[in-house]
Amino acid sequence: MTLALPGQEHVPKWLLDDLKKQPKSTTNTTCELRVMGTDEVMTCPVKQSTSVLEIKMFLAMKLGIDPGVMSVVTKQGCSWRIQTDSEEIARKVMVKGIKSFKRERHKWPSPIAIIGTGHAGLRQAMFFLKHKEYNFIVYDRKALVGGTSWIDQANTTSKLQTELGTYHLQYDEDNPVPKNMSTWPSTAELLQHFREVSEEYGIMPYCKMCTNIKEIKIKTGTKQEVQAEMQQRGWATQTYTLTLEPTDGTGDGRGDNIGATGAPCEDVDHSAVIMYPGNLTIPKRCELPGEDTFEGEISYAIMNDFDYGKVTGKQVAILGHGAFAVENLRTCMEFSCRQAYMVCRRKNLACPRVVSWFINQSVHPISGPLTMKSFLPMYNLLGYDPWAYHSVHANEKRTNVTINQKSRFGIGDVYFVANAMGICEVVEDEIKRVSAQHVHLQSGRKLEAQVILKLYGFNGNFDVDRLMNVKQMMGFWPDEDFRRYLIAEPIGVNATNFGGTSFSPGVRVW
Numbered sequence: 001m002t003l004a005l006p007g008q009e010h011v012p013k014w015l016l017d018d019l020k021k022q023p024k025s026t027t028n029t030t031c032e033l034r035v036m037g038t039d040e041v042m043t044c045p046v047k048q049s050t051s052v053l054e055i056k057m058f059l060a061m062k063l064g065i066d067p068g069v070m071s072v073v074t075k076q077g078c079s080w081r082i083q084t085d086s087e088e089i090a091r092k093v094m095v096k097g098i099k100s101f102k103r104e105r106h107k108w109p110s111p112i113a114i115i116g117t118g119h120a121g122l123r124q125a126m127f128f129l130k131h132k133e134y135n136f137i138v139y140d141r142k143a144l145v146g147g148t149s150w151i152d153q154a155n156t157t158s159k160l161q162t163e164l165g166t167y168h169l170q171y172d173e174d175n176p177v178p179k180n181m182s183t184w185p186s187t188a189e190l191l192q193h194f195r196e197v198s199e200e201y202g203i204m205p206y207c208k209m210c211t212n213i214k215e216i217k218i219k220t221g222t223k224q225e226v227q228a229e230m231q232q233r234g235w236a237t238q239t240y241t242l243t244l245e246p247t248d249g250t251g252d253g254r255g256d257n258i259g260a261t262g263a264p265c266e267d268v269d270h271s272a273v274i275m276y277p278g279n280l281t282i283p284k285r286c287e288l289p290g291e292d293t294f295e296g297e298i299s300y301a302i303m304n305d306f307d308y309g310k311v312t313g314k315q316v317a318i319l320g321h322g323a324f325a326v327e328n329l330r331t332c333m334e335f336s337c338r339q340a341y342m343v344c345r346r347k348n349l350a351c352p353r354v355v356s357w358f359i360n361q362s363v364h365p366i367s368g369p370l371t372m373k374s375f376l377p378m379y380n381l382l383g384y385d386p387w388a389y390h391s392v393h394a395n396e397k398r399t400n401v402t403i404n405q406k407s408r409f410g411i412g413d414v415y416f417v418a419n420a421m422g423i424c425e426v427v428e429d430e431i432k433r434v435s436a437q438h439v440h441l442q443s444g445r446k447l448e449a450q451v452i453l454k455l456y457g458f459n460g461n462f463d464v465d466r467l468m469n470v471k472q473m474m475g476f477w478p479d480e481d482f483r484r485y486l487i488a489e490p491i492g493v494n495a496t497n498f499g500g501t502s503f504s505p506g507v508r509v510w
């Protein structure tokens with residue numbers, strides 16, 4: 001055990017130096033520690049020469065307390081005596097000054113705020129309940145749980161891309177295996193799932209819906225108070241005052257629609273703020289030159305703004321090659337379009353169904369090279385070489401690979417089958433303009449189409465940074481503040497190993 005542990009500032013330097021100089025026995029043995037006044041015992045592997053101070057440091061780190069509050073007592077003859085810090089720890093000791101070897105839960109003066117009742121926020125709430133943390137409130141500007149992704153962005157024709165496995169909200173090693181979801185659930189099924197599980201697992205009483213968090217003010221103590229707390233425990237108390245704005249429940253993650261009712265706002269203090277705002281919030285929009293001359297349907301094909309019945313028997317130009325574009329190809333095929341073109345500057349990798357399944361059911365993450373190898377049969381069908389894609393960065397021997405693309409994998413086999421059958425063609429080009437039922441490309445090629453679906457992806461929402469007072473992110477913590485935690489799902493892929501293609505219980509701790 002080294003002495004480079006927190007709390008050393010309480011130990012005189014001469015003692016640390018002295019401990020380092022002493023010759024040490026390296027014989028292994030054990031030491032029985034008992035919490036004074038209780039039956040709680042812990043057996044600790046030690047060296048013959050392990051000092052009392054080292055054990056105190058170990059306990060201090062484990063329990064998150066100051067080593068100075070503990071004394072170690074041992075029996076010598078018929079009497080008990082306190083061991084000094086520099087002594088070798090006795091084989092049987094009692095520890096005075098602690099209540100247990102388990103870390104005491106910190107009691108926050110005000111509740112913890114969770115912002116967002118999408119998949120991620122609900123999972124956080126479930127985690128708190130599982131660990132018996134009841135001092136929290138979950139806020140959302142919407143009237144129902146499920147989040148922007150599934151309530152707003154997804155179409156009624158949308159389905160979960162990934163399959164079963166871990167997307168169940170209640171998926172957890174301590175819960176019974178969830179059975180209440182079909183293999184590729186639809187938007188409606190997923191929303192029902194979120195509602196049912198939130199009710200069943202007791203999350204709803206902690207939710208305050210129809211509440212937009214308008215502002216977060218951070219309050220600290222006086223300079224002297226902060227200094228005193230910093231010296232005592234290394235961190236100072238902060239309070240987060242959330243301004244709650246009542247809404248009619250129609251708000252979404254885009255920021256331009258909060259659904260505010262105009263009713264007065266209310267300020268509420270919280271001790272910590274966890275925000276899961278989602279990332280599929282602001283769809284990228286871009287008007288094409290000549291759109292007014294198109295004489296057909298043009299849509300962003302999101303938020304139910306398009307009736308897919310209109311693609312039946314038609315030629316469709318899908319602009320984009322991200323996950324939503326791949327999903328739209330599937331929907332167009334389900335509605336029997338005559339021909340689809342996917343027009344993109346460069347192709348992103350799409351993931352065959354079986355590979356997604358393989359990745360999600362694996363105990364250990366699948367390596368990049370194995371993932372690429374598993375892609376091959378479907379890509380061979382199309383004559384595409386996935387290793388040549390812009391997002392694939394491999395060494396010469398292809399034993400190491402990183403996939404880095406701005407879009408998540410579109411998952412499913414319809415993409416591959418439709419391309420293999422020739423009813424879909426991926427065209428790598430740029431749009432120059434559109435004219436009556438035609439899309440003109442920079443290369444000079446002209447595609448005939450009666451429908452254009454513009455799937456340009458999403459932008460994040462800077463309102464979130466402003467709300468959370470972010471100057472810089474340190475991991476998931478704005479400005480290194482451990483009481484502010486902010487996670488939005490990644491919109492792309494950047495990985496060398498693949499542990500999952502789906503949200504999972506791990507979503508809370510990305």
Ligand SMILES: Cc1cc2nc3c(=O)[nH]c(=O)nc-3n(C[C@H](O)[C@H](O)[C@H](O)COP(=O)(O)OP(=O)(O)OC[C@H]3O[C@@H](n4cnc5c(N)ncnc54)[C@H](O)[C@@H]3O)c2cc1C
Pocket residue numbers: 115116117118119120121139140141142146147148149150153154155158159160161162163167211212213214251252253276277278279280327467488489501502503504
């Ligand atoms: C069509 C489609 C298919 C998908 N398929 C898959 C898939 O197969 N597998 C997969 O893992 N993922 C998939 N996803 C991704 C999906 O986005 C995530 O799985 C997940 O639903 C995101 O949840 P979230 O909680 O992070 O965010 P969101 O669902 O966006 O929820 C964020 C919530 O925060 C609330 N909020 C934000 N700001 C505030 C504020 N200031 N005050 C109050 N409330 C606020 C919003 O109202 C919203 O309810 C898909 C998404 C779509 C749209």
